[in-house]
Amino acid sequence: MNLILPRAERPLFEGADWEFSTIQRCHDAIEQVAREELGLDVYPNQIEVIGTEQMLDAYSSIGMPLFYKHWSFGKHFARNEAMYRAGMQGLAYEIVINSNPCISYIMEENTATMQALVIAHAAFGHNHFFKNNYLFQQWTDANGILDYLEFARGYVMQCEERYGEAAVERLLDAAHALMNQAVHRYPRARATDLRGEEKRERERREHDERVFNDLWRTVPGKGNARPDPTAEERRRALLQLPQENILYFLEKTAPRLAPWQREILRIVRIIAQYFYPQSQTKVMNEGCATYVHYRIMNRLHERGLLTDGSMVEFLRSHTNVVFQPSFDDPRYSGLNPYALGFAMMQDIERICTNPTEEDMHWFPGIAGNQDPMATLRDCWANYRDESFILQYLSPHLIRHFGLFHVVDDSNEPSLRVEAIHDERGYRKIKRALARQYDVSWNAPDIQVVDVNLAGDRKLILHHRAMNRVLLDERDAKQVLQHLADLWGYDVLLKEIEPTTDAVLKEHAAAPRSGIVPIETT
Amino acid sequence: MHIVDRRLNPSGKNLANRQRFMRRAKSMIRKAVHESSGSRSIRDADQGGEVVLPAQGVHEPSLHRAPSGGIRDHLLPGNKEYVTGDTIPRPQGGQGGGGSEGSPDGEGQDDFRFALSQDEFVDLFLEDLELPDLAKRKVVDAEAQSWSRAGYSVSGSPANLALNRTVRNSLSRRIALKRPKTADIEALRAQITALQGSDDEADRVRLRELEEELARKLRRTGVIPYIDPIDVRYKRFESHPKPVAQAVMFCLMDVSGSMTEHMKDLAKRFYILLYIFLKRRYKNVDVVFIRHTHQAAEVDEDTFFHSPETGGTVVSTALEEMQRVVEERYSPDNWNIYAAQASDGDNTASDNDKTAALLLNEILPVCQYYAYLEVGRDSEHFPPGFIRRDSDLWQTYSSIIANGAPMAMRKVGHRRDIYPVFRELFARKTGAEAATA
Numbered sequence: 016m017n018l019i020l021p022r023a024e025r026p027l028f029e030g031a032d033w034e035f036s037t038i039q040r041c042h043d044a045i046e047q048v049a050r051e052e053l054g055l056d057v058y059p060n061q062i063e064v065i066g067t068e069q070m071l072d073a074y075s076s077i078g079m080p081l082f083y084k085h086w087s088f089g090k091h092f093a094r095n096e097a098m099y100r101a102g103m104q105g106l107a108y109e110i111v112i113n114s115n116p117c118i119s120y121i122m123e124e125n126t127a128t129m130q131a132l133v134i135a136h137a138a139f140g141h142n143h144f145f146k147n148n149y150l151f152q153q154w155t156d157a158n159g160i161l162d163y164l165e166f167a168r169g170y171v172m173q174c175e176e177r178y179g180e181a182a183v184e185r186l187l188d189a190a191h192a193l194m195n196q197a198v199h200r201y202p203r204a205r206a207t208d209l210r211g212e213e214k215r216e217r218e219r220r221e222h223d224e225r226v227f228n229d230l231w232r233t234v235p236g237k238g239n240a241r242p243d244p245t246a247e248e249r250r251r252a253l254l255q256l257p258q259e260n261i262l263y264f265l266e267k268t269a270p271r272l273a274p275w276q277r278e279i280l281r282i283v284r285i286i287a288q289y290f291y292p293q294s295q296t297k298v299m300n301e302g303c304a305t306y307v308h309y310r311i312m313n314r315l316h317e318r319g320l321l322t323d324g325s326m327v328e329f330l331r332s333h334t335n336v337v338f339q340p341s342f343d344d345p346r347y348s349g350l351n352p353y354a355l356g357f358a359m360m361q362d363i364e365r366i367c368t369n370p371t372e373e374d375m376h377w378f379p380g381i382a383g384n385q386d387p388m389a390t391l392r393d394c395w396a397n398y399r400d401e402s403f404i405l406q407y408l409s410p411h412l413i414r415h416f417g418l419f420h421v422v423d424d425s426n427e428p429s430l431r432v433e434a435i436h437d438e439r440g441y442r443k444i445k446r447a448l449a450r451q452y453d454v455s456w457n458a459p460d461i462q463v464v465d466v467n468l469a470g471d472r473k474l475i476l477h478h479r480a481m482n483r484v485l486l487d488e489r490d491a492k493q494v495l496q497h498l499a500d501l502w503g504y505d506v507l508l509k510e511i512e513p514t515t516d517a518v519l520k521e522h523a524a525a526p527r528s529g530i531v532p533i534e535t536t
Numbered sequence: 537m538h539i540v541d542r543r544l545n546p547s548g549k550n551l552a553n554r555q556r557f558m559r560r561a562k563s564m565i566r567k568a569v570h571e572s573s574g575s576r577s578i579r580d581a582d583q584g585g586e587v588v589l590p591a592q593g594v595h596e597p598s599l600h601r602a603p604s605g606g607i608r609d610h611l612l613p614g615n616k617e618y619v620t621g622d623t624i625p626r627p628q629g630g631q632g633g634g635g636s637e638g639s640p641d642g643e644g645q646d647d648f649r650f651a652l653s654q655d656e657f658v659d660l661f662l663e664d665l666e667l668p669d670l671a672k673r674k675v676v677d678a679e680a681q682s683w684s685r686a687g688y689s690v691s692g693s694p695a696n697l698a699l700n701r702t703v704r705n706s707l708s709r710r711i712a713l714k715r716p717k718t719a720d721i722e723a724l725r726a727q728i729t730a731l732q733g734s735d736d737e738a739d740r741v742r743l744r745e746l747e748e749e750l751a752r753k754l755r756r757t758g759v760i761p762y763i764d765p766i767d768v769r770y771k772r773f774e775s776h777p778k779p780v781a782q783a784v785m786f787c788l789m790d791v792s793g794s795m796t797e798h799m800k801d802l803a804k805r806f807y808i809l810l811y812i813f814l815k816r817r818y819k820n821v822d823v824v825f826i827r828h829t830h831q832a833a834e835v836d837e838d839t840f841f842h843s844p845e846t847g848g849t850v851v852s853t854a855l856e857e858m859q860r861v862v863e864e865r866y867s868p869d870n871w872n873i874y875a876a877q878a879s880d881g882d883n884t885a886s887d888n889d890k891t892a893a894l895l896l897n898e899i900l901p902v903c904q905y906y907a908y909l910e911v912g913r914d915s916e917h918f919p920p921g922f923i924r925r926d927s928d929l930w931q932t933y934s935s936i937i938a939n940g941a942p943m944a945m946r947k948v949g950h951r952r953d954i955y956p957v958f959r960e961l962f963a964r965k966t967g968a969e970a971a972t973a
Contacts, residue, residue, distance in 0.1 A: 018642045026634060035539055035541070038539055039537070039539065042539075046537075057538065060537045060538070061537070061540060062537065062538070062539045062540070063539075063540045063541075063542045064539065064540070064541050064542060064543055065542045065545075066543045066562070069542060069543070069545065069549075071550070071551045075550050075553070084552050084553055085553060085556070086553060086554040086556035086557040086559075086560045087553075087557070087596055088550060089550060089553030089554035089555065089556050089557030089558070090557045090594055090596075092550040092553060092554055092557075093554055113830040116759055118728075122541075124544055138537075146871070155956060173572065177884065180556075184556070185558075187559070187696050188596075191595050191596060192596065192598055193598075193599075193962065194598070195598050195600070196599060196600060264731060320914040339614075340614070341612055341613060341630060342612035342614050343614065343617075345612070347614075350611070350613060384718065416613040417613055417615040417616070418611055418612070418615065419611070419612060419614055419615040420609065420610070420611055421609075421610040421611075421612060422607065422608070422609060422610075423607070423608040423609075423622065423626070424606075424607045424608075425604065425605050425606055425607070425611060429623040429624060429625050429626055430610075430623065430624040430625075430626055431621070431622070431624075432618045432620055432621060432622040432623070432624065433609075433620070433622055435615055435619060435620055435746060436616060437619075437620070440620060443644045446613065447609050447611055448611045448631075449935025450609070451609065451611060458600075459599060459600065459601055460805045461599060478599075480606070482606045482608070482610065483605065483606035483607060483909040484599065484601045484605060484606035484607070485601070485602050485605055485606070486599055486601060486602060487600055487601065487603070488596075488602065490599065491597075491599055492599065493597035494597045494599050494895075495599060497597070509777075523701050
């Protein structure tokens with residue numbers, strides 16, 4: 016980018032103080048860079064200035080501006096408040112919501128530099144990602160989410176009035192326990208409507224007519240080759256089993272739930288689905304936002320819109336965010352998504368503009384194409400963490416981070432170093448790291464597999480224990496109890512070795528009354 | 537872009553959730569509060585603060601993988617020495633290779649810490665306690681009067697004239713009766729002045745019309761007054777009986793040589809509890825410290841607890857001193873009087889009768905409540921079968937209580953007993969008990 020931009024006469028602000036006009040000026044300057052230079056495409060911005068208490072509030076309800084009431088949010092609030100007051104934890108500088116208009120909360124305590132950074136990071140970086148990434152487009156409705164939350168809050172409140180707080184609380188406890196198992200991981204075929212059905216029927220008939228050949232009638236055959244489906248198969252097809260979305264299954268099938276209870280399960284499951292993409296794009300989302308703020312802040316400084324002092328403050332904060340301690344450092348707590356994401360974005364920029372021989376070999380598609388922004392925008396739109404790492408983690412970066420792969424097999428006496436950052440290890444490391452960000456690999460694979468609605472109605476679930484990793488027993492027991500309470504009959508969870516179908520462990524739970532009435536026989 | 541200033545929005549959005557959480561965890565919180573109150577220093581006994589709950593109590597379960605077992609992959613940054621095929625001994629306690637597995641919700645299994653506000657803390661602390669006979673005395677002695685606004689009236693003293701309301705009434709009446717406005721009349725006058733001296737016939741006709749109109753308007757202005765007596769309103773006040781919202785707490789303590797530091801500490805804890813408790817119920821709480829040996833004096837808090845004193849023990853001196861202070865400064869008509877006496881139970885034998893008489897005739901009638909706390913030594917253990925002789929004071933007071941006087945007494949030997957004893961003394965009476973009391 017060799018745009019010759021006039022140097023500004025005055026910086027946007029000096030010193031730490033800011034007022035609303037400062038924010039407006041910053042936003043306008045940042046927007047210019049973001050749109051003209053980086054080519055970002057964002058939802059309209061709404062920037063809301065809030066205080067500390069309100070930030071704590073927003074924290075506890077997963078950042079959403081309005082939410083139904085439940086004690087668990089109070090618990091998080093109490094905890095965050097205690098940590099914050101004791102000085103053990105700082106507050107985030109911002110929270111951004113995937114909605115249209117995109118709402119960013121910024122704290123009044125921030126200095127002017129931090130406000131500029133936050134606007135660049137959240138109001139443009141995250142905002143662009145929310146609007147363009149395919150997962151968000153596919154799974155979330157940015158236009159409707161706030162209205163839906165409003166509805167959810169009202170509905171839950173209404174239920175509390177009508178059925179009592181205790182009943183609603185028990186239901187929500189159970190639903191929250193199953194929240195991780197309440198997402199559709201793949202878009203499914205929708206039930207066709209009448210018109211679609213007719214169209215399909217017509218096409219089928221046309222096809223039959225086209226390929227009609229009377230000779231086939233004369234071929235001797237076994238009659239109707241396909242055997243009748245067994246009763247079990249019919250049942251499973253009817254209930255859409257196996258089913259991985261447990262709350263969805265309960266909402267549609269649980270025999271004894273009242274309509275309002277089904278509606279509340281639906282609310283919890285829809286909110287879980289809304290947050291589902293975020294967990295799959297943490298590295299990319301933060302990487303995108305961090306890269307964007309880094310580019311923008313540097314450009315503002317070049318143009319004389321930021322003072323040198325502000326720039327140093329920004330760099331200090333930025334460096335803290337993208338710091339990655341080594342595995343043997345006491346500060347180490349996993350790979351920092353900001354660090355990995357930012358490094359990958361910068362690496363792609365480097366590969367596009369200044370590739371090495373190695374990059375030419377590994378990334379023939381993008382190496383030296385001299386258009387890093389288009390390449391990055393394409394990444395941001397079409398990948399999630401897992402596929403992004405699998406595609407774009409370069410050997411250069413693996414060496415830079417000194418990544419190595421350790422396998423911990425509980426049957427072996429010691430851990431084994433499987434791969435390191437060398438020629439033989441690059442692909443292995445890339446694959447293994449990508450898998451760590453793959454939800455279908457990370458989250459336990461639990462499915463409802465069978466229920467005999469005509470018999471004892473026992474609900475049977477399978478956990479296919481990948482790599483023999485079992486569920487955490489104490490929690491599994493509690494969650495299963497909640498599940499049994501919702502289902503109203505016995506529940507059995509089998510942990511299964513996926514290759515041999517051997518049962519490794521079983522958990523069972525019998526329902527308690529409370530959510531649905533239980534007959535004692 | 538919009539910038540919205542949300543700072544002025546109410547921030548307590550999560551207070552309702554917090555309340556629900558507290559309710560859910562109440563029994564655990566209550567236990568934690570009582571435990572933490574034992575370890576607190578006395579000065580900040582009624583401050584809020586951090587309490588710790590066991591992690592499992594408010595756990596939110598979810599289906600997730602166990603932290604160990606099976607085959608696991610770890611990808612770690614910062615390799616310095618390892619090459620492919622190296623083996624690493626399995627680290628103990630999650631260091632090194634295993635360190636990348638956090639607990640899934642990021643909260644860990646630590647105990648749950650959070651802060652209670654002062655009000656919440658004291659609420660839980662003093663839950664189910666009640667001041668005895670508070671209501672009764674309040675009604676009887678409610679002598680103070682206070683005035684509060686109570687709407688408007690049509691009569692009253694000029695000092696209470698409600699100017700806004702009066703002018704509003706006048707304005708609406710003037711509009712309703714179409715009283716000409718001053719500005720209109722001025723405008724009319726200006727027009728007339730402008731037309732005067734003109735020779736044009738049309739102007740002269742117009743001038744006549746205008747003059748008639750002016751005369752009509754002036755007449756109307758005279759008939760409809762600017763402020764009519766029916767517009768006038770006065771602020772109305774009503775008197776309310778004001779409950780006596782102040783209390784005085786007398787701390788009486790024996791400081792003779794036989795009282796050890798340990799006993800004083802017990803007494804102090806009891807006073808502090810009483811102080812917190814009274815502060816919850818009354819707006820103003822005065823504290824009077826009276827210490828005594830064979831003579832008594834009112835002293836400040838520091839002297840009361842810390843300065844050593846020698847001498848015999850004559851309890852009646854303290855009661856006399858208290859009586860003097862009450863007469864001088866705390867008229868029972870205006871003050872709710874509480875007294876707490878701490879002593880090791882010693883008294884000069886010849887003084888017992890005098891003490892009893894003084895207490896029964898002078899002190900108890902003016903008091904809301906009188907508590908006697910007999911502090912013992914921590915190490916006082918008696919062999920089984922050994923019957924401990926009650927102290928002089930205990931015997932004396934027992935006979936008074938037997939006659940149904942409004943007082944209570946307990947023995948305390950250890951710090952941990954203070955709070956239960958305090959609760960016992962002030963426990964809320966159930967319906968039946970309250971009726972007989």
